[in-house]
Structure formats: structure tokens, C-alpha cells
Amino acid sequence: MQPIVCVGDVHEGIGFGIRVDPDTGISERALDLHKNFTAAAKWAVDNHAALFCILGDLFDRAHIAPTFREMVRRDVIEPLGKAGIEIWLLAGNHDQPRSFNRATSLDDYRGYAHVKVIRRPTVIEKEIGGKRIAFILMPYLHPDQVIELARQKVKEEIPPDRAFDTAKAIWREWIRKRAEESTADWTLLFGHFEIEGAQYSSITTREVLPGDTSFGREMLPPKVDLAVFGHIHKHQVLWDRLIYTGAPERIDWGERLDEKGFVVLHPEEKSWEFVKLPVREMLKIPVNITPSDEATAKILAALPRDVTAKMFRVEVSIPETMRGQVDERVLSDRLKDSFSYEFVWTSPEREKVRAEEFTLDPVRLLREFVSQQYKDHPRRAEILEEGERLLREVLHQ
Numbered sequence: 001m002q003p004i005v006c007v008g009d010v011h012e013g014i015g016f017g018i019r020v021d022p023d024t025g026i027s028e029r030a031l032d033l034h035k036n037f038t039a040a041a042k043w044a045v046d047n048h049a050a051l052f053c054i055l056g057d058l059f060d061r062a063h064i065a066p067t068f069r070e071m072v073r074r075d076v077i078e079p080l081g082k083a084g085i086e087i088w089l090l091a092g093n094h095d096q097p098r099s100f101n102r103a104t105s106l107d108d109y110r111g112y113a114h115v116k117v118i119r120r121p122t123v124i125e126k127e128i129g130g131k132r133i134a135f136i137l138m139p140y141l142h143p144d145q146v147i148e149l150a151r152q153k154v155k156e157e158i159p160p161d162r163a164f165d166t167a168k169a170i171w172r173e174w175i176r177k178r179a180e181e182s183t184a185d186w187t188l189l190f191g192h193f194e195i196e197g198a199q200y201s202s203i204t205t206r207e208v209l210p211g212d213t214s215f216g217r218e219m220l221p222p223k224v225d226l227a228v229f230g231h232i233h234k235h236q237v238l239w240d241r242l243i244y245t246g247a248p249e250r251i252d253w254g255e256r257l258d259e260k261g262f263v264v265l266h267p268e269e270k271s272w273e274f275v276k277l278p279v280r281e282m283l284k285i286p287v288n289i290t291p292s293d294e295a296t297a298k299i300l301a302a303l304p305r306d307v308t309a310k311m312f313r314v315e316v317s318i319p320e321t322m323r324g325q326v327d328e329r330v331l332s333d334r335l336k337d338s339f340s341y342e343f344v345w346t347s348p349e350r351e352k353v354r355a356e357e358f359t360l361d362p363v364r365l366l367r368e369f370v371s372q373q374y375k376d377h378p379r380r381a382e383i384l385e386e387g388e389r390l391l392r393e394v395l396h397q
Contacts, residue, residue: 002050002129004265006190008230008245009057010037011094012072013064013105018340024067029280029340034071036248036277040262041076043275045083047264050128052085055230055245056092056140056192062104069108081114091119091139092192092230098142121171123178129267134184136175136224138191140231146171172219179223186270189220189227195242198232202257225270234258235274248277252386253313256282280339281310289318296327300334307334312341320347366391 012034016027044052058072080087089106097104100119109115116124124135146167179187194214220227220242227242233255235246245263250256261276287302289295295318302314312335318326323345335341370384 001048001266001268003044003047004051004053004128004267005040005044005049006053006055006228006245006263006265007037007040007248008055008192008262009092009233009247009251010034010054011057011060011247011251012037013068014060014251025065026067030068032280033247033249033251034068034075036260036279037072038075039277040248040275041080043262043264044085045079048083049085049264050267051088051126052080053088053190053228054090055190055228056090056096057094057230058089058092059095059105062095062097062102064105069105073109077109077112077115081112085114087112087115088137088190089115089117090137090190090192090230091117093140093142096140096142098145121174123182125182125184131185131267131270132183133267134179134182134187136178136187136189138171138175138189138193140192168215168219171215172221175219175224176221179221182223186267187223187225188265189224190229191227192230194231195219195229195238197238198244199234199236200232201234201254226265226272228263228265228272235261235263243272250279250282253282253284256284282313283310284313284315287314287316289316289322291319291322295322295325296330299326299331303334307338309337309339311339313344314341315344315346317346317348320349323347362391 010033012030014030014033016029019028020026021028041052043049059068077087087109089109091104091106095104095106096119104119106117106119110117118137118139120139122137124137126133126135175189179189196214196216217239220239224241229242229244232244233247233251234244235258236244238244243263245261246258247255247260248262249260250258259276260279261274263272264275265272283304285302287299289298299314299316303312304310314331316326328343331343366387367384370380370387374380374383
């Protein structure tokens with residue numbers, strides 16, 4: 001057997017602000033992601049895979065620190081090469097620059113004979129496991145790149161309100177033609193895009209902000225036998241023919257209930273399977289404090305007996321007048337064996353905004369903006385967390 005291993009959304013280089021090694025600047029949480037990525041590569045080696053495909057967002061940004069690039073080289077690129085396994089790296093929305101003329105950290109691996117870096121739509125045919133397979137490859141293109149593609153393909157001027165739909169129609173026709181022209185035994189579509197109807201996590205159906213590139217079911221023509229995509233971190237199947245690999249580890253709190261792993265294709269049987277990987281346990285614990293409660297005791301009672309190596313987000317609703325009754329030293333001691341913990345304190349009373357509270361602090365301004373603009377969004381906390389991470393990264397460059 002010569003399986004094909006598909007991994008998506010590794011996000012090497014992501015900056016977590018917890019358990020950071022002062023020498024390397026790398027969070028232990030980032031190492032969780034790398035560990036599962038390495039486990040997928042080891043599975044490929046142990047099972048004599050013919051192909052190892054990363055379906056976008058290997059890196060969290062177009063350019064990441066050399067330490068992460070070296071970790072990927074040492075633990076994934078070179079071991080797979082030594083085992084004779086070819087690697088395909090599709091660009092994703094995080095590691096694809098907005099211009100093809102700009103380099104990305106993905107390009108670091110072009111010097112390896114067994115690595116292909118794929119930043120433009122293309123078709124590759126290979127024989128694996130006695131089957132001729134046609135791979136239609138769709139790396140991520142930013143919305144402005146998709147619109148530019150439409151303007152290059154269509155001779156007449158395209159009104160701005162039609163440019164995006166025109167571009168998607170061109171892509172749809174490109175996929176259909178490539179699939180119908182193929183005489184392969186198995187036609188596969190690999191990509192990194194949102195498909196309408198996909199769930200972003202077990203908790204909510206959508207977390208993407210407006211303006212992202214998304215496609216409908218019509219992007220999957222009948223001649224495509226199977227589509228395997230990255231971009232959405234929840235493993236799932238749509239219409240029996242489109243699989244999202246999901247991320248190999250939980251990345252944000254919205255994914256705390258999701259199983260993680262990677263997808264393996266078996267050309268001989270034209271079948272596939274999902275291989276699960278162990279994940280860091282993430283617990284979100286709500287606690288509602290009333291005036292009749294002993295605050296510290298009630299919070300302690302809400303915590304599980306075993307906290308070892310787990311991540312905690314304790315969301316406490318407490319009257320402002322009782323906030324001083326909480327003994328945070330006791331709470332910290334109770335959670336000292338956890339992997340990480342944070343307390344989110346909210347008040348049931350409506351906060352009064354005073355003139356003297358005016359601020360130019362960028363982090364606080366971001367928090368106020370998200371609170372106002374996304375107050376009803378099901379993943380407001382995750383949007384704020386990611387926004388703060390990016391803002392602090394920019395401010396400290």
C-alpha cells in the first residue's frame with residue numbers, strides 16, 4: 001500500500017502568550033502544534049506513504065522566525081525525504097503573500113528535490129499504488145488576486161460589483177475542464193478555501209470575517225471523485241465527496257471540543273480514513289457569583305479534581321462589590337499544575353462609561369471595538385484573542 005497523507009492548517013510560528021521559553025521565544029503551546037505535525041510525518045514514514053500533502057497554512061504568516069523553519073526542516077522535511085516520500089506544500093491564506101512576486105517562508109524548501117511549493121493553480125498527474133491519479137491543486141488566492149485573475153481572463157471591462165462572481169465562474173470552469181480532460185483512474189481536488197455550509201468548529205458554524213474567498217457546491221463537478229481541503233480547522237465531510245482535514249491540534253478556544261488529526265487516502269481502494277491525534281484538553285468553565293455566595297469557594301468548587309496539563313478559561317460573572325472578596329492566591333495555587341489558566345471577570349451590572357476613561361491605549365481600543373462591533377458574535381472572545389495577539393506582535397516588532 002502507498003497511502004497519501006493530507007495535513008492542513010499546522011500554523012507553525014503562531015504566537016501564544018503562555019509558557020514562553022525565554023531563550024527561544026517559543027511557547028510550549030506552539031510546540032503542541034509542532035508535535036502533532038511531526039506525528040503525522042512519522043505516520044507517513046512508518047506506513048510507507050507515497051505523498052505527504054500540506055493543504056495550506058503550514059506557517060501562520062508569510063514570514064516566520066528561522067527557529068520554526070528549522071524545526072519543520074529537521075522534524076518533517078528531511079525525515080520524509082530520507083524515507084523517499086514526496087512533499088507538496090500548498091499555500092494557504094496565512095502563508096500566501098498577496099503578490100506572487102513576493103517570497104514566503106514556504107520558498108525556503110524549494111531547494112529540496114522531493115518538495116514542491118505550489119502557489120498557483122495547477123494540475124499534476126502521478127501513478128500511485130497502481131492507479132493513475134490526477135491532482136487538481138487550488139492554493140489559496142486572496143480576494144484581490146481572484147478579482148485580478150478575472151480581469152486578466154475576460155477581455156471586456158468588468159464592473160466592480162461583478163468582478164468577484166466572474167472570477168469564481170472562471171475558477172469553476174477551470175476545474176471542470178481539467179477534470180473532464182483527465183483520463184486518470186482517480187481525480188482529486190486539493191485546495192485551501194471555504195466551502196459554503198462548512199462548520200468552523202463544534203460550537204459555531206462560521207468565524208470568518210466578511211471578504212474571505214468562499215465557494216459553493218458548484219465548484220465540485222461530477223468528474224472530481226474526491227476533494228480534500230484545508231482552511232477550516234474542524235474535520236468534516238460535505239456531500240460525501242469533500243473532506244476537510246481539520247487542523248492537527250486545537251488552535252483556539254472555539255475548537256476545544258473538536259477531534260484533531262489528518263486524512264489518509266488509499267489509492268488502491270479509492271478510499272480514505274481520518275487518523276486521530278492526541279490533543280491538549282481545553283476547559284471553559286462558567287461561574288455565576290451571587291451576593292449570597294462565598295465567591296472563592298464557589299469558583300474552587302467549579303474546577304475539576306484533576307487539573308494536570310489542562311488549559312483553563314474560567315469565566316466568572318461577579319458583582320463589582322464582591323470582586324475584592326476573591327482570593328486569587330488560593331485560585332492560583334489550585335491551578336498551579338495546569339498547563340495554563342486565565343480568569344475572565346465580568347459584572348452583571350451595566351458598566352458606566354466616564355469621560356476620564358478616554359484612552360489611546362491600542363489594546364484597550366481594540367477591546368472596545370470588538371465589544372461593540374461583535375457583541376452578538378458567537379466567537380467574540382476568540383476574535384478578540386486573535387486580534388490582541390496580532391496587535392501585540394506588531395507593536396513589539
